[in-house]
Structure formats: C-alpha cells, structure tokens
Amino acid sequence: MQPTSLYERLGGIYSIATVVDDFIDRIMVDDRLNANPRVNEAHHRVLPPGFKYLVTEMVGEATGGPQRYTGRAMEDSHRDMLITGAEWAAFMDDLHRTLDKFEVPQQERYELLAIVEDLRDAIVTEPAS
Numbered sequence: 848m849q850p851t852s853l854y855e856r857l858g859g860i861y862s863i864a865t866v867v868d869d870f871i872d873r874i875m876v877d878d879r880l881n882a883n884p885r886v887n888e889a890h891h892r893v894l895p896p897g898f899k900y901l902v903t904e905m906v907g908e909a910t911g912g913p914q915r916y917t918g919r920a921m922e923d924s925h926r927d928m929l930i931t932g933a934e935w936a937a938f939m940d941d942l943h944r945t946l947d948k949f950e951v952p953q954q955e956r957y958e959l960l961a962i963v964e965d966l967r968d969a970i971v972t973e974p975a976s
C-alpha cells in the first residue's frame with residue numbers, strides 16, 4: 848500500500864487552489880514585501896489570477912498531484928528582486944496565517960513548510976553590501 852500523498856491529504860486541487868488564493872491575496876498587499884520596490888513593481892505588473900494559477904500548479908506537482916508546473920524557474924523569476932531574509936520571514940509569516948485560517952493539520956503543515964523551505968535558496972538573494 849502506498850501512503851496517501853500530501854496532495855490527497857490536503858484535499859486535492861480545490862483545497863490547494865483555495866489556500867493559494869488566500870495566500871497570494873495576502874502577500875500582494877503585504878507592506879513588508881512591497882517595501883522592496885522591485886517586489887512592489889512586479890506585484891503590480893502580474894495579474895493575480897495567472898500568478899495564483901502558476902503557484903497552484905506548482906503546489907499540486909510538489910505535493911504529488913497530477914499537475915505539472917509550467918512557469919519559469921524560481922531563480923529566474925526572483926533573482927532580480929533581491930529578496931532579503933527579512934522579506935522571506937514576512938512571506939513565511941503570511942503563509943502561517945493562511946495555514947492557520949484553513950486549520951491545516953500539523954503533519955500536513957509540516958510537510959508543506961518543508962517543501963517551501965527547500966525553495967528558499969533559489970529565491971532569497973541578500974544584496975551584496
């Protein structure tokens with residue numbers, strides 16, 4: 848017997864899309880992130896539905912669902928924004944708030960956070976001082 852995938856335990860694509868929808872709405876208006884002018888500019892350039900679509904696709908694939916991510920590599924889409932460690936912490940705080948709102952259980956939350964943390968090094972680039 849295969850253990851049930853994280854994708855299934857999260858409730859499949861409808862639940863994942865709902866969580867991503869809330870999370871993206873949250874980060875788009877987070878002043879801690881938009882204080883970075885490059886993030887602010889990009890947040891106003893991309894349209895939320897497409898952004899949500901790509902992140903939903905990515906989470907679907909990463910959790911064992913049938914979706915396949917079709918967007919750009921994380922390094923390519925984030926490198927130029929020079930995202931700092933403090934911005935990453937704010938982003939994770941928003942994620943915790945969303946997971947709290949939907950009462951995602953501890954085990955699933957732990958596995959999802961591990962997937963997100965694995966992407967940190969591709970996204971966070973402290974500017975050279």
Ligand code: HEM
Binds near residue numbers: 917918966
């Ligand atoms: C694990 C964490 C993250 C994931 C999974 C993620 C995912 C994505 C994806 C899928 C895209 C679209 C790529 C494409 O256009 O093909 C994207 C773009 C973007 N991300 Fe992230 N992201 C993460 C962290 C962050 C953080 C921490 C910030 C801000 C501080 C951020 C801000 C943005 C912005 C503004 C764009 C639009 C870039 C552009 O199109 O010019 N992301 N992200």
